[in-house]
Amino acid sequence: MLNGLWGTEIREEVGINIKNESSLHNQIKSWYGKEDDRFEVRVGDYIIDIVRDNQLIEIQTANFSAIKNKIKVLLKDYPVRLVYPVCKEKTIITVEKNGEIVSKRKSPKKDSFLSLFDELVYCPELINEENFSVEVLLIKAEEIRCKDGKGSWRRNGVSIVDRYLLDVFQSKVFNNKEDFISFLPKGLEIPFTNKILSEVLSISVYKARKISYCLKKMNCIEAVGKQGNAILYTVKPSN
Incomplete structure:
Protein backbone atom coordinates (compact mmCIF):
# COMPACT_ATOMS: atom_id res chain seq x y z
CA MET A 1 0.00 0.00 0.00
CA LEU A 2 2.81 2.39 0.86
CA ASN A 3 4.59 1.48 -2.35
CA GLY A 4 1.53 2.25 -4.44
CA LEU A 5 0.81 5.56 -2.69
CA TRP A 6 4.33 6.94 -3.10
CA GLY A 7 4.56 5.69 -6.66
CA THR A 8 1.36 7.51 -7.61
CA GLU A 9 2.57 10.82 -6.18
CA ILE A 10 5.71 10.68 -8.28
CA ARG A 11 3.87 9.76 -11.44
CA GLU A 12 1.71 12.84 -11.09
CA GLU A 13 4.80 15.01 -10.86
CA VAL A 14 7.22 13.54 -13.36
CA GLY A 15 5.05 11.74 -15.91
CA ILE A 16 6.99 9.55 -18.31
CA ASN A 17 10.33 10.05 -16.51
CA ILE A 18 9.32 7.47 -13.91
CA LYS A 19 10.05 4.75 -16.48
CA ASN A 20 13.75 5.57 -16.30
CA GLU A 21 14.03 5.34 -12.51
CA SER A 22 13.79 2.55 -9.93
CA SER A 23 10.85 2.28 -7.57
CA LEU A 24 13.11 3.07 -4.61
CA HIS A 25 14.42 6.23 -6.28
CA ASN A 26 10.91 7.45 -7.01
CA GLN A 27 9.56 6.61 -3.58
CA ILE A 28 12.44 8.40 -1.86
CA LYS A 29 11.75 11.39 -4.09
CA SER A 30 8.12 11.43 -3.06
CA TRP A 31 8.91 10.92 0.64
CA TYR A 32 11.54 13.66 0.62
CA GLY A 33 9.57 16.20 -1.41
CA LYS A 34 7.63 19.08 0.11
CA GLU A 35 4.52 20.91 -1.05
CA ASP A 36 6.23 23.73 -2.95
CA ASP A 37 9.04 21.63 -4.43
CA ARG A 38 9.43 21.23 -8.19
CA PHE A 39 10.26 17.82 -9.60
CA GLU A 40 12.29 16.82 -12.66
CA VAL A 41 13.43 20.35 -13.50
CA ARG A 42 15.91 21.03 -16.28
CA VAL A 43 18.88 23.09 -15.08
CA GLY A 44 21.37 23.70 -17.88
CA ASP A 45 22.18 20.34 -19.43
CA TYR A 46 20.80 18.33 -16.52
CA ILE A 47 17.48 17.13 -15.12
CA ILE A 48 17.29 17.68 -11.34
CA ASP A 49 15.21 15.41 -9.10
CA ILE A 50 13.95 18.16 -6.79
CA VAL A 51 14.36 21.94 -6.78
CA ARG A 52 13.58 23.54 -3.40
CA ASP A 53 13.83 27.33 -3.56
CA ASN A 54 17.39 27.77 -4.90
CA GLN A 55 18.65 24.37 -3.72
CA LEU A 56 19.08 21.42 -6.09
CA ILE A 57 18.41 17.99 -4.58
CA GLU A 58 19.64 14.80 -6.21
CA ILE A 59 18.70 11.33 -4.97
CA GLN A 60 21.33 8.68 -5.61
CA THR A 61 20.69 5.10 -4.50
CA ALA A 62 24.19 3.95 -5.56
CA ASN A 63 27.21 4.74 -7.75
CA PHE A 64 28.36 8.22 -6.70
CA SER A 65 31.02 8.05 -9.40
CA ALA A 66 28.29 8.33 -12.05
CA ILE A 67 26.98 11.63 -10.68
CA LYS A 68 30.07 13.42 -9.36
CA ASN A 69 30.81 15.36 -12.58
CA LYS A 70 27.20 16.51 -12.75
CA ILE A 71 27.39 17.76 -9.16
CA LYS A 72 30.69 19.56 -9.74
CA VAL A 73 29.16 21.51 -12.64
CA LEU A 74 26.00 22.39 -10.68
CA LEU A 75 27.96 23.52 -7.62
CA LYS A 76 29.39 26.41 -9.59
CA ASP A 77 26.00 28.16 -9.47
CA TYR A 78 23.77 26.37 -6.93
CA PRO A 79 23.77 24.72 -3.53
CA VAL A 80 23.41 20.96 -4.08
CA ARG A 81 22.28 18.25 -1.68
CA LEU A 82 22.86 14.58 -2.42
CA VAL A 83 20.38 12.24 -0.71
CA TYR A 84 21.62 8.69 -0.21
CA PRO A 85 19.46 5.88 1.25
CA VAL A 86 21.10 2.88 2.93
CA CYS A 87 19.29 -0.23 4.13
CA LYS A 88 19.25 -0.72 7.86
CA GLU A 89 16.72 -3.50 7.30
CA LYS A 90 16.07 -5.36 4.05
CA THR A 91 13.76 -8.19 3.05
CA ILE A 92 14.79 -10.15 -0.04
CA ILE A 93 12.03 -11.71 -2.15
CA THR A 94 13.16 -14.10 -4.89
CA VAL A 95 10.81 -14.95 -7.75
CA GLU A 96 10.80 -17.17 -10.82
CA LYS A 97 10.66 -15.57 -14.28
CA ASN A 98 6.86 -16.06 -14.23
CA GLY A 99 6.60 -14.04 -11.01
CA GLU A 100 6.04 -16.98 -8.66
CA ILE A 101 7.62 -16.34 -5.25
CA VAL A 102 10.39 -18.83 -4.45
CA SER A 103 11.59 -17.45 -1.13
CA LYS A 104 11.34 -14.53 1.25
CA ARG A 105 13.99 -13.79 3.87
CA LYS A 106 15.53 -10.98 5.89
CA SER A 107 19.01 -9.94 4.82
CA PRO A 108 21.64 -10.39 7.55
CA LYS A 109 23.39 -7.24 6.29
CA LYS A 110 22.52 -4.09 8.22
CA ASP A 111 23.87 -0.85 6.81
CA SER A 112 24.57 2.21 8.96
CA PHE A 113 25.72 5.79 8.45
CA LEU A 114 29.21 4.33 7.95
CA SER A 115 27.94 2.83 4.68
CA LEU A 116 28.18 6.32 3.20
CA PHE A 117 31.94 5.82 2.80
CA ASP A 118 31.38 2.92 0.38
CA GLU A 119 30.21 5.51 -2.15
CA LEU A 120 31.86 8.69 -0.90
CA VAL A 121 35.25 7.11 -1.56
CA TYR A 122 34.71 7.99 -5.24
CA CYS A 123 34.27 11.73 -4.62
CA PRO A 124 35.32 12.75 -1.06
CA GLU A 125 36.63 16.11 -2.30
CA LEU A 126 33.03 17.28 -2.82
CA ILE A 127 32.72 17.79 0.95
CA ASN A 128 35.23 20.63 0.66
CA GLU A 129 32.80 22.53 -1.58
CA GLU A 130 30.91 25.19 0.38
CA ASN A 131 27.60 24.60 -1.44
CA LEU A 137 18.65 8.02 5.11
CA LEU A 138 18.54 4.81 7.13
CA ILE A 139 15.70 2.88 5.52
CA LYS A 140 13.74 -0.36 5.56
CA ALA A 141 13.40 -1.78 2.07
CA GLU A 142 12.19 -4.75 0.08
CA GLU A 143 14.40 -6.13 -2.70
CA ILE A 144 12.94 -8.19 -5.54
CA ARG A 145 15.25 -10.72 -7.18
CA CYS A 146 14.54 -12.94 -10.19
CA LYS A 147 16.01 -16.35 -11.03
CA ASP A 148 16.57 -15.45 -14.68
CA GLY A 149 20.22 -16.48 -15.05
CA LYS A 150 21.22 -12.91 -15.97
CA GLY A 151 22.47 -11.71 -12.60
CA SER A 152 25.88 -11.65 -10.97
CA TRP A 153 27.80 -14.90 -10.52
CA ARG A 154 28.00 -13.96 -6.83
CA ARG A 155 24.20 -14.50 -6.67
CA VAL A 168 12.62 5.66 6.85
CA PHE A 169 14.06 5.22 10.34
CA GLN A 170 16.44 8.16 10.57
CA SER A 171 18.28 10.77 8.53
CA LYS A 172 21.46 12.73 9.06
CA VAL A 173 22.88 15.70 7.13
CA PHE A 174 26.61 16.22 6.61
CA ASN A 175 27.40 19.78 5.58
CA ASN A 176 31.17 20.01 5.98
CA LYS A 177 34.31 18.19 7.05
CA GLU A 178 33.68 18.97 10.73
CA ASP A 179 30.53 16.82 10.55
CA PHE A 180 32.63 13.89 9.38
CA ILE A 181 35.02 14.08 12.34
CA SER A 182 32.15 12.63 14.37
CA PHE A 183 32.78 9.28 12.69
CA LEU A 184 36.01 8.99 14.69
CA PRO A 185 34.84 7.45 17.98
CA LYS A 186 35.61 8.95 21.37
CA GLY A 187 38.53 7.24 23.01
CA LEU A 188 40.22 6.46 19.69
CA GLU A 189 43.96 6.18 20.20
CA ILE A 190 45.74 9.10 18.47
CA PRO A 191 47.67 8.64 16.28
CA PHE A 192 45.77 5.65 14.91
CA THR A 193 46.16 3.08 12.15
CA ASN A 194 43.46 1.59 9.97
CA LYS A 207 36.26 -0.40 5.26
CA ALA A 208 38.50 1.49 7.69
CA ARG A 209 40.81 2.29 4.77
CA LYS A 210 37.87 3.84 2.91
CA ILE A 211 37.07 6.02 5.92
CA SER A 212 40.65 7.21 6.41
CA TYR A 213 41.05 7.85 2.67
CA CYS A 214 37.92 10.03 2.62
CA LEU A 215 38.82 11.90 5.81
CA LYS A 216 42.30 12.59 4.45
CA LYS A 217 40.87 13.96 1.19
CA MET A 218 38.55 16.18 3.25
CA ASN A 219 41.54 17.51 5.21
CA CYS A 220 40.12 16.06 8.42
CA ILE A 221 43.12 13.87 9.16
CA GLU A 222 46.72 13.65 8.02
CA ALA A 223 49.45 11.03 7.94
CA VAL A 224 52.17 11.58 10.55
CA GLY A 225 54.38 8.53 10.13
CA LYS A 226 54.31 4.77 10.19
CA GLN A 227 54.04 1.95 12.69
CA GLY A 228 55.77 -0.84 10.84
CA ASN A 229 54.06 -0.88 7.44
CA ALA A 230 50.87 0.78 8.78
CA ILE A 231 50.27 4.50 8.25
CA LEU A 232 49.64 6.55 11.38
CA TYR A 233 46.95 9.24 11.21
CA THR A 234 46.11 12.16 13.45
CA VAL A 235 43.28 14.68 13.42
CA LYS A 236 44.20 17.82 11.54
CA PRO A 237 43.79 21.09 13.49
CA SER A 238 40.79 23.18 12.41
CA ASN A 239 41.59 26.34 10.48
Whole structure:
Protein backbone atom coordinates (compact mmCIF):
# COMPACT_ATOMS: atom_id res chain seq x y z
CA MET A 1 0.00 0.00 0.00
CA LEU A 2 2.81 2.39 0.86
CA ASN A 3 4.59 1.48 -2.35
CA GLY A 4 1.53 2.25 -4.44
CA LEU A 5 0.81 5.56 -2.69
CA TRP A 6 4.33 6.94 -3.10
CA GLY A 7 4.56 5.69 -6.66
CA THR A 8 1.36 7.51 -7.61
CA GLU A 9 2.57 10.82 -6.18
CA ILE A 10 5.71 10.68 -8.28
CA ARG A 11 3.87 9.76 -11.44
CA GLU A 12 1.71 12.84 -11.09
CA GLU A 13 4.80 15.01 -10.86
CA VAL A 14 7.22 13.54 -13.36
CA GLY A 15 5.05 11.74 -15.91
CA ILE A 16 6.99 9.55 -18.31
CA ASN A 17 10.33 10.05 -16.51
CA ILE A 18 9.32 7.47 -13.91
CA LYS A 19 10.05 4.75 -16.48
CA ASN A 20 13.75 5.57 -16.30
CA GLU A 21 14.03 5.34 -12.51
CA SER A 22 13.79 2.55 -9.93
CA SER A 23 10.85 2.28 -7.57
CA LEU A 24 13.11 3.07 -4.61
CA HIS A 25 14.42 6.23 -6.28
CA ASN A 26 10.91 7.45 -7.01
CA GLN A 27 9.56 6.61 -3.58
CA ILE A 28 12.44 8.40 -1.86
CA LYS A 29 11.75 11.39 -4.09
CA SER A 30 8.12 11.43 -3.06
CA TRP A 31 8.91 10.92 0.64
CA TYR A 32 11.54 13.66 0.62
CA GLY A 33 9.57 16.20 -1.41
CA LYS A 34 7.63 19.08 0.11
CA GLU A 35 4.52 20.91 -1.05
CA ASP A 36 6.23 23.73 -2.95
CA ASP A 37 9.04 21.63 -4.43
CA ARG A 38 9.43 21.23 -8.19
CA PHE A 39 10.26 17.82 -9.60
CA GLU A 40 12.29 16.82 -12.66
CA VAL A 41 13.43 20.35 -13.50
CA ARG A 42 15.91 21.03 -16.28
CA VAL A 43 18.88 23.09 -15.08
CA GLY A 44 21.37 23.70 -17.88
CA ASP A 45 22.18 20.34 -19.43
CA TYR A 46 20.80 18.33 -16.52
CA ILE A 47 17.48 17.13 -15.12
CA ILE A 48 17.29 17.68 -11.34
CA ASP A 49 15.21 15.41 -9.10
CA ILE A 50 13.95 18.16 -6.79
CA VAL A 51 14.36 21.94 -6.78
CA ARG A 52 13.58 23.54 -3.40
CA ASP A 53 13.83 27.33 -3.56
CA ASN A 54 17.39 27.77 -4.90
CA GLN A 55 18.65 24.37 -3.72
CA LEU A 56 19.08 21.42 -6.09
CA ILE A 57 18.41 17.99 -4.58
CA GLU A 58 19.64 14.80 -6.21
CA ILE A 59 18.70 11.33 -4.97
CA GLN A 60 21.33 8.68 -5.61
CA THR A 61 20.69 5.10 -4.50
CA ALA A 62 24.19 3.95 -5.56
CA ASN A 63 27.21 4.74 -7.75
CA PHE A 64 28.36 8.22 -6.70
CA SER A 65 31.02 8.05 -9.40
CA ALA A 66 28.29 8.33 -12.05
CA ILE A 67 26.98 11.63 -10.68
CA LYS A 68 30.07 13.42 -9.36
CA ASN A 69 30.81 15.36 -12.58
CA LYS A 70 27.20 16.51 -12.75
CA ILE A 71 27.39 17.76 -9.16
CA LYS A 72 30.69 19.56 -9.74
CA VAL A 73 29.16 21.51 -12.64
CA LEU A 74 26.00 22.39 -10.68
CA LEU A 75 27.96 23.52 -7.62
CA LYS A 76 29.39 26.41 -9.59
CA ASP A 77 26.00 28.16 -9.47
CA TYR A 78 23.77 26.37 -6.93
CA PRO A 79 23.77 24.72 -3.53
CA VAL A 80 23.41 20.96 -4.08
CA ARG A 81 22.28 18.25 -1.68
CA LEU A 82 22.86 14.58 -2.42
CA VAL A 83 20.38 12.24 -0.71
CA TYR A 84 21.62 8.69 -0.21
CA PRO A 85 19.46 5.88 1.25
CA VAL A 86 21.10 2.88 2.93
CA CYS A 87 19.29 -0.23 4.13
CA LYS A 88 19.25 -0.72 7.86
CA GLU A 89 16.72 -3.50 7.30
CA LYS A 90 16.07 -5.36 4.05
CA THR A 91 13.76 -8.19 3.05
CA ILE A 92 14.79 -10.15 -0.04
CA ILE A 93 12.03 -11.71 -2.15
CA THR A 94 13.16 -14.10 -4.89
CA VAL A 95 10.81 -14.95 -7.75
CA GLU A 96 10.80 -17.17 -10.82
CA LYS A 97 10.66 -15.57 -14.28
CA ASN A 98 6.86 -16.06 -14.23
CA GLY A 99 6.60 -14.04 -11.01
CA GLU A 100 6.04 -16.98 -8.66
CA ILE A 101 7.62 -16.34 -5.25
CA VAL A 102 10.39 -18.83 -4.45
CA SER A 103 11.59 -17.45 -1.13
CA LYS A 104 11.34 -14.53 1.25
CA ARG A 105 13.99 -13.79 3.87
CA LYS A 106 15.53 -10.98 5.89
CA SER A 107 19.01 -9.94 4.82
CA PRO A 108 21.64 -10.39 7.55
CA LYS A 109 23.39 -7.24 6.29
CA LYS A 110 22.52 -4.09 8.22
CA ASP A 111 23.87 -0.85 6.81
CA SER A 112 24.57 2.21 8.96
CA PHE A 113 25.72 5.79 8.45
CA LEU A 114 29.21 4.33 7.95
CA SER A 115 27.94 2.83 4.68
CA LEU A 116 28.18 6.32 3.20
CA PHE A 117 31.94 5.82 2.80
CA ASP A 118 31.38 2.92 0.38
CA GLU A 119 30.21 5.51 -2.15
CA LEU A 120 31.86 8.69 -0.90
CA VAL A 121 35.25 7.11 -1.56
CA TYR A 122 34.71 7.99 -5.24
CA CYS A 123 34.27 11.73 -4.62
CA PRO A 124 35.32 12.75 -1.06
CA GLU A 125 36.63 16.11 -2.30
CA LEU A 126 33.03 17.28 -2.82
CA ILE A 127 32.72 17.79 0.95
CA ASN A 128 35.23 20.63 0.66
CA GLU A 129 32.80 22.53 -1.58
CA GLU A 130 30.91 25.19 0.38
CA ASN A 131 27.60 24.60 -1.44
CA PHE A 132 27.58 20.80 -1.11
CA SER A 133 25.88 18.62 1.49
CA VAL A 134 24.92 14.96 1.71
CA GLU A 135 22.01 13.48 3.62
CA VAL A 136 21.97 9.80 4.54
CA LEU A 137 18.65 8.02 5.11
CA LEU A 138 18.54 4.81 7.13
CA ILE A 139 15.70 2.88 5.52
CA LYS A 140 13.74 -0.36 5.56
CA ALA A 141 13.40 -1.78 2.07
CA GLU A 142 12.19 -4.75 0.08
CA GLU A 143 14.40 -6.13 -2.70
CA ILE A 144 12.94 -8.19 -5.54
CA ARG A 145 15.25 -10.72 -7.18
CA CYS A 146 14.54 -12.94 -10.19
CA LYS A 147 16.01 -16.35 -11.03
CA ASP A 148 16.57 -15.45 -14.68
CA GLY A 149 20.22 -16.48 -15.05
CA LYS A 150 21.22 -12.91 -15.97
CA GLY A 151 22.47 -11.71 -12.60
CA SER A 152 25.88 -11.65 -10.97
CA TRP A 153 27.80 -14.90 -10.52
CA ARG A 154 28.00 -13.96 -6.83
CA ARG A 155 24.20 -14.50 -6.67
CA ASN A 156 24.32 -17.57 -8.95
CA GLY A 157 22.80 -15.65 -11.83
CA VAL A 158 19.92 -14.18 -9.82
CA SER A 159 19.10 -10.59 -10.92
CA ILE A 160 18.07 -7.69 -8.70
CA VAL A 161 14.88 -6.50 -10.39
CA ASP A 162 13.74 -3.65 -8.15
CA ARG A 163 13.71 -2.25 -4.62
CA TYR A 164 10.85 -0.71 -2.68
CA LEU A 165 10.82 1.71 0.25
CA LEU A 166 8.97 0.46 3.33
CA ASP A 167 10.08 2.96 5.98
CA VAL A 168 12.62 5.66 6.85
CA PHE A 169 14.06 5.22 10.34
CA GLN A 170 16.44 8.16 10.57
CA SER A 171 18.28 10.77 8.53
CA LYS A 172 21.46 12.73 9.06
CA VAL A 173 22.88 15.70 7.13
CA PHE A 174 26.61 16.22 6.61
CA ASN A 175 27.40 19.78 5.58
CA ASN A 176 31.17 20.01 5.98
CA LYS A 177 34.31 18.19 7.05
CA GLU A 178 33.68 18.97 10.73
CA ASP A 179 30.53 16.82 10.55
CA PHE A 180 32.63 13.89 9.38
CA ILE A 181 35.02 14.08 12.34
CA SER A 182 32.15 12.63 14.37
CA PHE A 183 32.78 9.28 12.69
CA LEU A 184 36.01 8.99 14.69
CA PRO A 185 34.84 7.45 17.98
CA LYS A 186 35.61 8.95 21.37
CA GLY A 187 38.53 7.24 23.01
CA LEU A 188 40.22 6.46 19.69
CA GLU A 189 43.96 6.18 20.20
CA ILE A 190 45.74 9.10 18.47
CA PRO A 191 47.67 8.64 16.28
CA PHE A 192 45.77 5.65 14.91
CA THR A 193 46.16 3.08 12.15
CA ASN A 194 43.46 1.59 9.97
CA LYS A 195 43.68 -1.60 12.02
CA ILE A 196 43.03 0.31 15.25
CA LEU A 197 40.13 2.18 13.64
CA SER A 198 38.62 -1.07 12.38
CA GLU A 199 38.82 -2.65 15.84
CA VAL A 200 37.22 0.33 17.60
CA LEU A 201 34.38 0.56 15.06
CA SER A 202 34.02 -3.24 14.69
CA ILE A 203 34.42 -3.07 10.92
CA SER A 204 36.84 -4.58 8.42
CA VAL A 205 40.26 -3.03 7.79
CA TYR A 206 39.14 -2.64 4.18
CA LYS A 207 36.26 -0.40 5.26
CA ALA A 208 38.50 1.49 7.69
CA ARG A 209 40.81 2.29 4.77
CA LYS A 210 37.87 3.84 2.91
CA ILE A 211 37.07 6.02 5.92
CA SER A 212 40.65 7.21 6.41
CA TYR A 213 41.05 7.85 2.67
CA CYS A 214 37.92 10.03 2.62
CA LEU A 215 38.82 11.90 5.81
CA LYS A 216 42.30 12.59 4.45
CA LYS A 217 40.87 13.96 1.19
CA MET A 218 38.55 16.18 3.25
CA ASN A 219 41.54 17.51 5.21
CA CYS A 220 40.12 16.06 8.42
CA ILE A 221 43.12 13.87 9.16
CA GLU A 222 46.72 13.65 8.02
CA ALA A 223 49.45 11.03 7.94
CA VAL A 224 52.17 11.58 10.55
CA GLY A 225 54.38 8.53 10.13
CA LYS A 226 54.31 4.77 10.19
CA GLN A 227 54.04 1.95 12.69
CA GLY A 228 55.77 -0.84 10.84
CA ASN A 229 54.06 -0.88 7.44
CA ALA A 230 50.87 0.78 8.78
CA ILE A 231 50.27 4.50 8.25
CA LEU A 232 49.64 6.55 11.38
CA TYR A 233 46.95 9.24 11.21
CA THR A 234 46.11 12.16 13.45
CA VAL A 235 43.28 14.68 13.42
CA LYS A 236 44.20 17.82 11.54
CA PRO A 237 43.79 21.09 13.49
CA SER A 238 40.79 23.18 12.41
CA ASN A 239 41.59 26.34 10.48
